[in-house]
Amino acid sequence: MKTIVITENALVIACHPDFPLEALLADNPPTTFGSAFFQSGETSLLIATKGCNDTSRLLVIGEGSKGFFDLLPVDDHATLFERCVRVGLRSFDKQIALNPNWMPYRQDNRTSLFATGSSDLRILAETNYDGSRNTYVYDLLKAVSTKDLHNCEPVSTPYLNAIAEFSELLAKGASITVNDSGSVVLDHIVSESVAKGFAYDEWLPLLSLAQRDFVDRDIVGPLRVRGAAGTGKTLAMVMKVLKIAKDAGENPKRILFLTHSWAMAGQIDEMIRSIGRDIPTASLVDVYPLLTISNQRDYSAIGRRSLGLDSDSGKRDALKIISTIVDQFVASDWVAYRSGCSPSFVEQFEALPNSDLRRNLSWDILVEFGCVLAAQGMLGRDRDRERYMRVRRVGYMMPIVTSTEREVIFRLWVKFLAHLKAEGLIAADQIVSDYLNALQTFYWEAKREKEGYDYVFVDEMHLFNAQERLVFHNLLADGDAVPKVVLALDPKQSPREVFAEIFEDRDKKNNSVYARAGLPNPEKVDFVEIYRYTNEISILAKAVIDTVPALDMGEDWDIPGGxxxxxxxxxxxxxxxxxxxxxxxxxxxxxxxxxxxxxxxxxxxxxxxxxxxxxxxxxxxxxxxxxxxxxxxxxxxxxxxxxxxxxxxxxxxxxxxxxxxxxxxxxxxxxxxxxxxxxxxxxxxxxxxxxxxxxxxxxxxxxxxxxxxxxxxxxxxxxxxxxxxxxxxx
CATH class of the missing domain: 3.40.50.300 (P-loop containing nucleotide triphosphate hydrolases)
Incomplete structure (x- = not known):
């Protein structure tokens, strides 16, 4: 393969899902793609835009000491290429993050990360290579060989040859006509209307009246936008972030956009960079999953790794653990509790291990662990047991009739935590609990003015539990001011019960979800026009959500169907x-x-x-x-x-x-x-x-x-x- 050279301005084009990578690797690329042009030299392939010159920063992807793309199946080439491009973007813009699931590791100016989710090969790159401003992706090696990056020296010849050809190839490309209108197009995962490639000023007149009102509204305190699926909540949130950045001018703002997963964080990050590409701003816009923000400690130093419950494998691992501890409990301590339990509770516990009743029980216990015990930061101590016994049961929860049944569930929770500890695991809710404690320290108070944010945006708030929601306002720079937190939500899109609030029997009043999250009385904007699917699908979706049993959430359960x-x-x-x-x-x-x-x-x-x-x-x-x-x-x-x-x-x-x-x-x-x-x-x-x-x-x-x-x-x-x-x- 030839060495690939991508100019800084062309990196975002290289992220496009239809980018002709295989044609590039076969040394037969098209003349242009969007606003980028291709030029093939003796040893390198150049991808550049018209705005480039001899001083442009470059991402150079070399041949590797033992090969590069040819070391992986064809189906993995695009993933490998995207991660290389992401390394380049990160080296040129520190606001861009590398997905922690790629296990990035740095030593000085060298970076290593996994090439794909299933491979044991790691990408090796060096920023400011050879004293330049360029980034050189120079090798693909087995993970075991990359523990010390100081010993992973790059082969310089491919890089030096490519740099020697750069000016000549760039000059040849000057005569090529490119399609400027297609310069940046969003990933097709974004809804079809968002994927038109419009910039901020082009989008403004296309917004609905409700969306425009939301974007233009001054943020004087908590603000929430509600709407059914497909009403454009995420687009409006992105537009509002960009308006704040644009209006800030000489007074830059720090803005945090929180999501529930890296997949959504990546999508939103691309939307902000594409739609806001023409906005000159000194403001900082960070886009991260909440768990990434919360994971400030090196748990590997104490022999712990995260058990993720947002994945199929993570859930199945948790269900296996629960099934095992239920089996052990039934064979040992169960007899001491049986007489205090209701017939239906007894029937489930005494069902055969692989029966539907037992599987349903494991699922219900998993939800109870995640949405009640872990969500409230209960760690299995005596005071946590007392709190759990006071939790007011509501309709959406696992039916627990007697106090003995609560004792059983809490005993299982203690055993679950003990199993995690023995296996070197830590649950995401435990990480968030640790982070919340850190946010209450004098240390954070001393540095929040500098490192905190002026605004916090939260997408898919309905996917965050009560403990996670407490993080939002604590990330603001001014802890005494009215919190400027902007929320987008539709609780009926959540297949879990995490959005509902948990109350204890001794609570004098049922404070709202927002008050308990430190975000009292948020302003409300409703979106009712659906841009995503046909009216026939909309009618069926509305019929379903109108049937869903309501949680104890007041008006937020009655969001207009659209x-x-x-x-x-x-x-x-x-x-x-x-x-x-x-x-x-x-x-x-x-x-x-x-x-x-x-x-x-x-x-x-x-x-x-x-x-x-x-x-x-x-x-x-x-x-x-x-x-x-x-x-x-x-x-x-x-x-x-x-x-x-x-x-x-x-x-x-x-x-x-x-x-x-x-x-x-x-x-x-x-x-x-x-x-x-x-x-x-x-x-x-x-x-x-x-x-x-x-x-x-x-x-x-x-x-x-x-x-x-x-x-x-x-x-x-x-x-x-x-x-x-x-x-x-x-």
């Missing part, structure tokens, strides 16, 4: 198959058929599984039978690679693709048995319907549902929609 302003499309349809095998075959058949029309519209097809227990089976079948046709998303951070898989069918669950949009969606296993008619129905019903709403609202043009006869057929929550014509059988 109405679509885009052209009509086909009525959603459903299939009724005999069994799980039939559901899988039908899902793949429908998806492959819809893929052709979706591609013509520039979109993608997704199969989303409603039954989490079957998701693992389906993904194995999909990757085994259709390895070149599907791309499985098993966590929100897998979305990072989706931009390079836009010709494949996405296979996932609604939760993992929250915030993303697809031309066509196939929802598998929309079954009646997912909400069993038991004492536990209330909270399972809410969780199922929120997940269903989330899945439906991922579709832009076509929506197909599939149910199984051996799982009680189509969920009864949608049968009425068939009767009135909002859903029809295929």
């Amino acid at each position: 109405s679509s302003v885009i052209e009509s499309g086909p009525t959603p349809v459903y299939y009724l198959e005999q069994n799980t095998t039939g559901v899988f075959k039908r899902a793949m058949k429908v998806a492959k058929k819809q893929q052709f029309t979706a591609r013509k519209r520039g979109g993608q097809v997704a199969i989303l599984c409603m039954d989490y227990e079957k998701f693992h089976t389906y993904q194995n079948a999909a990757t085994g039978q259709y390895p070149r046709d599907v791309f499985v998303i098993k966590s929100r951070d897998d979305v990072e690679q989706l931009r390079y898989m836009n010709r494949r069918i996405v296979f996932s669950t609604p939760e993992y693709v929250a915030g993303l949009q697809f031309d066509s969606v196939v929802l598998a296993d929309v079954n009646g048995d997912l909400v069993p008619d038991t004492n536990y129905k209330g909270h399972q019903e809410r969780r199922f319907l929120s997940e269903l709403y989330l899945g439906i609202s991922r579709a832009q043009r076509e929506l197909t549902l599939i149910a199984s006869k051996d799982s009680e057929g189509l969920t009864p929550y949608l049968q009425r929609q068939e009767e009135i014509g909002n859903l029809k059988r295929a």
Whole structure:
């Protein structure tokens, strides 16, 4: 391969999902791509824009000591290239972060990070190489060989040869005509309307009246924007960040944009840089997941690593731990508690280990751990037990009838924490709890004026629990001023109960979610126009959310459902198959058929599984039978690679693709048995319907549902929609 040279201004173009990487690696690139042009020399390939000159900073990607791109499968080339480009962006702009999941490691001016999520190869790069302002990505080596970067010396010949050719290739490109209008285009993961490549001043007149009012409104205290999926909340938040930066002028501001995952952080970071590309500003805009901000300690120094519950593998690991400790508890201490428990509670604990009842119990315990115990920072001590015994039970929670049942759950929580400790694990909620304590110290008070933020923006607030919400206002530079925190939310998009508040029996009054987060009486702006999907899909989504049992959240549960302003499309349809095998075959058949029309519209097809227990089976079948046709998303951070898989069918669950949009969606296993008619129905019903709403609202043009006869057929929550014509059988 030839050495690749990318000028600083061309790096953002190299991030585009349709960037012709394979043609570049074959030394046969097009003449232009967007506003960039290509020039091939004897030893190097140049990617540059018209604004470049001999003094431009460069990212140089070398051949490696044992090869580079050829060391990985073709499917991994785009991921490797993106990470190299991200290293370049980071070296030229310190506001840009490297995803911690890539395990970046620095020694002096050298950086190392994993090439892909599944490879043991690490990228090696050096900033200001050879005394220049350039960054040189110089090797790809086994992780075991990169422990000491001082011993990983770069081979300089490819770099020096490329630099020698640079001026000549740049001069040759001066005569090439490029398409300036396509200079920057956002990742296709962003909703179709956002992906037009418009800059800030071009977007302003296109905003709705409600969006423009939100962007122009002065921030005098907490401000929240509410709206259903597809109403443009994230775009409006980005525009407001850019307006603050633009208006700051000579008085730069520090702005933090918090998200729930690195996937969303990366998307928003690209939106801010693309839409705000023409705004000259000295203001700082940081975009990070909350957990990254919170993870200020080196837990590896005490032998701990994070157990992430936002991924498929993390959840399954946690469920295995819970299942194990329940088995151990039933075989030992259970007899001392049994007589104080209700019959339904006893039935679940004494069910066979692999039965549906026991699996449902493990899920309920996982939610109780995450949304009640961990979310409130309870660490398993006696005072935490007393607090837990006082927690006021509400409808969405796991049904716990007696005080003995609470004792059982708390005992399991203590055992769970002990298991984490023994295995060298630490839960995300424990990291946040540590960080909250750090934010209450004199040390933070002394430095917050300098390192705190003037504004904090929070996307998808409905995904943050009570403990996490306490972080927001504590990150502001002025701890005494009215908090300038801007929130976007739609609680019905959350398949978890984290947004609901937890109260203790001794609480005198039910303070709101916002008051308890230190954000009292936030102003409210509602978005009701939907730009993402057809009216036919909008009607079905609204019918589902109107059925969801309300949490104790007051007006924020009654956010306007919204109405679509885009052209009509086909009525959603459903299939009724005999069994799980039939559901899988039908899902793949429908998806492959819809893929052709979706591609013509520039979109993608997704199969989303409603039954989490079957998701693992389906993904194995999909990757085994259709390895070149599907791309499985098993966590929100897998979305990072989706931009390079836009010709494949996405296979996932609604939760993992929250915030993303697809031309066509196939929802598998929309079954009646997912909400069993038991004492536990209330909270399972809410969780199922929120997940269903989330899945439906991922579709832009076509929506197909599939149910199984051996799982009680189509969920009864949608049968009425068939009767009135909002859903029809295929």
